[in-house]
Structure formats: C-alpha cells, structure tokens
Amino acid sequence: EDQVTQSPEALRLQEGESSSLNCSYTVSGLRGLFWYRQDPGKGPEFLFTLYSAGEEKEKERLKATLTKKESFLHITAPKPEDSATYLCAVQDSGSARQLTFGSGTQLTVLP
Amino acid sequence: GAGVSQTPSNKVTEKGKYVELRCDPISGHTALYWYRQSLGQGPEFLIYFQGTGAADDSGLPNDRFFAVRPEGSVSTLKIQRTERGDSAVYLCASSFQGTTGELFFGEGSRLTVL
Numbered sequence: 001e002d003q004v005t006q007s008p009e010a011l012r013l014q015e016g017e018s019s020s021l022n023c024s025y026t027v028s029g030l031r032g033l034f035w036y037r038q039d040p041g042k043g044p045e046f047l048f049t050l051y052s053a054g055e056e057k058e059k060e061r062l063k064a065t066l067t068k069k070e071s072f073l074h075i076t077a078p079k080p081e082d083s084a085t086y087l088c089a090v091q092d093s094g095s096a097r098q099l100t101f102g103s104g105t106q107l108t109v110l111p
Numbered sequence: 112g113a114g115v116s117q118t119p120s121n122k123v124t125e126k127g128k129y130v131e132l133r134c135d136p137i138s139g140h141t142a143l144y145w146y147r148q149s150l151g152q153g154p155e156f157l158i159y160f161q162g163t164g165a166a167d168d169s170g171l172p173n174d175r176f177f178a179v180r181p182e183g184s185v186s187t188l189k190i191q192r193t194e195r196g197d198s199a200v201y202l203c204a205s206s207f208q209g210t211t212g213e214l215f216f217g218e219g220s221r222l223t224v225l
Binding site: 004031032034041042043044045046049087089091097098099100101102103104 | 115142144151152153154155156159166167169170202204209211212213214215216217218219
C-alpha cells in the first residue's frame with residue numbers, strides 16, 4: 001500500500017527565514033510525485049511534478065527535489081503570502097490515476 | 112469562471128438522509144476525480160472517471176456511495192443513508208486527459224451530517 005508521510009506537521013517562520021518541508025514516500029513503483037498548495041477553504045493548487053530521483057523544479061521562492069525515498073520542498077526567503085498548507089502526493093505506476101496524499105505541512109510565515 | 116465548480120458549497124443534513132453533490136469540470140477536461148478530505152488530513156481518493164465511465168472506483172468506502180457522469184461532463188456524487196462519519200469536504204478535480212497528476216481542484220462541498 002502506498003504511503004506518504006509529511007513533516008513537520010506545522011512550521012512557523014519569520015519572513016525571510018528559509019527552510020525545508022519533507023515528504024517521505026513508499027510506493028511499489030513511482031509514476032510521479034506532486035506538490036500542491038492549499039489555502040484555507042480552497043481546493044489544492046498544483047505546484048510541481050517530479051518523476052525521477054535527482055530531478056529538481058523551481059517556481060519563485062519554491063524548489064522541489066526528489067530522491068528515491070523522499071522529496072523536499074525548499075522555501076527561500078519566504079513571504080507572508082507563502083502561508084498555506086503544502087501537500088505532497090504520489091502516483092503509483094500500478095494504480096491507474098489516483099493520487100495518494102500526505103497530511104500536509106501547515107506553513108505560517110510571520111511578517 | 113473557467114475553473115472547476117462544485118455545488119453546494121455547504122450542505123448540512125441529518126443522519127440517514129440522501130445527499131447529492133455536483134461537480135462541473137473545466138471545459139474540455141475528459142478526466143474527473145472525486146476526493147474526500149477530513150479535517151487535518153490530505154485528500155483521499157474516491158473515484159476517477161475517464162469520459163462517461165468510472166475507470167477506477169476503488170476508493171469508494173462502501174455501497175452507500177455512488178457517482179455518475181452520464182454525458183462525460185458534469186458529475187454527481189450520491190450518498191445514501193448518510194452517517195456522521197461521512198462529514199468531510201468532498202473535492203472534485205479535473206484534468207485534460209488524466210495522463211498526469213496535475214489536477215485542477217474545485218473549492219469543495221463541505222458536508223455535515225448531524
């Protein structure tokens with residue numbers, strides 16, 4: 001059974017204080033790993049797809065990396081508007097199209 | 112708007128009642144998904160449609176849950192004999208062909224069963 005574990009559950013940063021969020025996963029075969037952002041009362045919003053170990057993707061202050069066991073979402077010099085819950089999900093190569101999500105990391109960036 | 116639309120945004124019902132939740136996907140998206148999200152948890156897969164047919168319904172928790180997409184566009188999630196444990200946010204998502212995990216989610220329907 002696919003499993004996704006995210007840590008920490010919650011993270012508070014000062015504006016400009018860089019940090020990383022962790023996503024550990026277990027799948028029989030990885031089709032893709034996905035990062036989403038979710039604001040309160042909204043649906044998740046797609047950020048990145050990573051397909052193979054060593055791959056990196058960047059968008060503004062966010063950079064996602066992937067190894068064979070985990071993914072990191074690095075946040076450089078965050079701003080208050082980066083406050084949200086960040087969700088990691090995996091797609092197993094054997095399980096059609098469903099995504100298995102972790103419970104998320106709730107990020108708060110203080111001004 | 113051009114996004115995924117879900118109605119109602121909020122639904123309060125009594126235990127044992129029947130509920131329908133509607134999803135209108137992005138125009139041209141052939142793949143449609145239903146997920147359920149409980150407080151403090153990530154979304155949990157329920158069912159995936161490719162066109163009109165349910166390609167994967169392995170996430171439906173029991174036979175009280177059923178979903179249709181008769182014309183390959185709008186989908187309805189139907190819950191019979193609701194239970195308090197069904198309380199959650201039901202999220203609908205769509206994607207162009209279902210070939211990637213890049214999903215476009217609606218804002219969800221919050222279901223509360225009293």
